[in-house]
Amino acid sequence: MAFSVVFHHDATDPLAVISAPPPNESSHDRAAREEREVEAQRISDLIDDEIRAERAVRKKEEESVKILLLGQSESGKSTTLKNFRMRFARDKWIEERASWRAVILLNLVRSANTILDALSQDMDEEQDGLNDASKFDDYYRQYKVRLSPLQAVESNLKRLLGATPEDIQPRKQNSPTTLSPCGSSEFFIRSRAWRNFIQTTRGHEFSKHSFERDLPNLVDNTEVIANCKDDIKALWMDGLIQDMLWRRRTRLEDSAGFFLDAIDRLSARDYEPTDDDVLRARLRTLDIQEHEMKRHEVFSPCSLNTFADTDAPKWKIFDVGGSRTQRHAWLPYFDQVNAVIFLAPISCFDERLLEDPRVNRLEDSFILWKAICSSKLLSGTILILFLNKMDILEQKIRNGIMVKRFLPSYGDRPNETNDVVKYLRQKFKDTVRYCSPEPRICHIYPTSVTDTKAMAVTLTSVRDGILREYLKRADLF
Ligand SMILES: Nc1nc2c(ncn2[C@@H]2O[C@H](COP(=O)(O)OP(=O)(O)OP(=O)(O)O)[C@@H](O)[C@H]2O)c(=O)[nH]1
Ligand SMILES: [Mg+2]
Missing domain, CATH: 1.10.287 (Helix Hairpins)
Structure with a gap:
């Protein structure tokens, strides 16, 4: 015994x-x-x-698939995050939609003010020609007076959104692309201020009454925009001015046309932002923002039958600022994430970085992609590449812009969207192959992340792909 x-x-x-x-x-x-x-x-x-x-249940609950969105500034990272939230965290998305009204109006007003600034630039050494130059002078004098209230509206909306006086850069006449200390003239608000703004305005019921009660400033400014809308429309639709903007390569935001075209709807007192409006609203990311999506949100309905809803991990998505001055902040996230979604805006072959105008934007994307592929810290990470802004690429090709002028290696291939995409896709693929420390698969999707319908399909495929890979690796280790 x-x-x-x-x-x-x-x-x-x-x-x-x-x-x-x-x-x-x-x-x-x-x-x-x-x-x-x-x-x-x-x-x-x-x-x-x-x-x-x-313990196992707790561990499962703490377990999360972590996704890092990377890419240069304005590549579409935050727009991709919005797509994820719109599709997989619908309730919160709807709750926050009204809060975007101020950002959307600010986008609209900034675009109008940028056009006015471009008109006010010195005519002397411009290529506009003498006749046009005097005409622009006249235009400018008329519009400057009538649209002068928009300067104040821009500052008011920024303040309303929580920008500090230092964050509000006064517009400098004659230099619409002057860089701020953060590397861009673009407006930004810090994430804490934005969170506070969302907190106080979320769930708003869009009623004219509640907006007038809680945000009288927003309603007053909407009124000013409504009073200016005919002049803004005339300014925007004038063929001569469009030509001038094109010749001077005036830099308007990608969504400028979308919002200017919709000015009647946007300047109504009881305007309610739609999904598309929120998706197009540009708010530059300054700090790293983390968004969590619960498992039942991400996996309902789930196409992976092998995976019971209750077992699925929750998802965390990290959105970062993409300008060169902000990239140092990415590194600490490299050894924590399961997947990287890299956004390369391939329509930017003829554009330069705002923060360093000597650098071509497509070249910058290639340099970044190479660094991501070569990183030892990311060698075990699932890589997904979005060749983004397909719609803008198509538009540029339709307008006759020759890719080989900006990308001599493109040679005499046809100047057609499909050929350009095929060529660039291969270049990105080759980088994965030759620069990754270990052999790996990279999923590549041509995207227009502002196209919500197409993105719904892409995101489902991305989700299932990441999950499958995540589970495979979880079994191995
Ligand atoms: N037409 C079009 N516009 C796009 C597309 N992707 C993004 N945009 C627009 O481009 C602008 C920049 O997009 P963001 O998602 O804010 O870019 P980001 O990568 O988060 O930029 P940072 O926060 O500065 O790093 C926004 O106005 C978007 O609406 C696209 O595929 N097509
Ligand atoms: Mg962003």
Whole structure:
């Protein structure tokens, strides 16, 4: 018997003494004691099992698929995150939609003010020609007076959104692309201010009454925009001005046309932002923003039948600022994430970086992609590449812009969207192949992340792909 072995083995062992049977134990008492001990062990095992199961559930709950969105500034990272939230965290998305009204109006007003700034630039050494130059002078004088209230509206909306006085850069006449200390003239608000703004305005019921009560400033500014809307429309639709913007390569935001075309709707007192409006609204990311999506949000409905909803991990998506001055902040996230979605805006072959106008934007994307592929920290990370802004690429090709003028290696291939995409796709693919520390698969999707319908299909495929890979790796390690 085990106890007698222990007992006789080492009587000085305190444990052996404690667990030793009483002296002169009868065989009947011993049987009863052994039964009690077996029962005690059974209960102890049950408790252990329960603790283990509880721990496993907790671990599963803490477990999350972590995705990092990377790419240069204005590549479409935040727009991709919005797509994820719109599709997989619909309730919160709807709750926050009204809060974007101020950002959308700010986008609209900024575009109008940028056109006015471009008109006010010195005519002397411009290529506009003398006749046009004097005409622009006239235009500018008219519009400058009538649209002068928009300067104040721009500052008011920025303040309303929580920008500090230092964050509000006064517009500099004659230099619409002057760089701020953060590397761009673009407006930004810090994520804490934005969170506060969302907190106070979320769930707004869009009623004219509640906006007038809670955000009188927003309503007043909407009124000013409504009073200026005919002049803004005339300014935007004037063929001569469009030509001038094109010749001077005035830099308007990608969504400028979308919002200027919709000015009647946007300047209504009871305007409600739509999904598309929110998706197009540009708000530059300054700090790293983390968004969590619960498993039931991401996996309902789930196309992966092998995966019960309750077992699925939750998802965390990190959105970063993409300008050169902000890229140092990406590094600490490299060894924590399961997947990287890299956005390369391939329509930018003829554009330069705002923060460093010597650098072509497509070239910058290639340099970044090469660094991501070569990174040892990311060698085990799932890589997904979005060749983004397909719609703008198509538009540029339709307008006759020759790719080989900006990308001499493109040579005499046809100046057609499909050929350009095929060529660039291969270049990005080659980088994965030659620069990755270990062989890996990279999923490449041509995208227009502002196209919500197409993105719904892409995101489902991305989700399932990431999950499949995540599970495969979880089994291995
Ligand atoms: N037409 C079009 N516009 C796009 C597309 N992707 C993004 N945009 C627009 O481009 C602008 C920049 O997009 P963001 O998602 O804010 O870019 P980002 O990568 O987050 O930029 P940072 O925050 O500065 O790093 C926004 O106005 C978007 O609406 C696209 O595929 N097509
Ligand atoms: Mg962003």
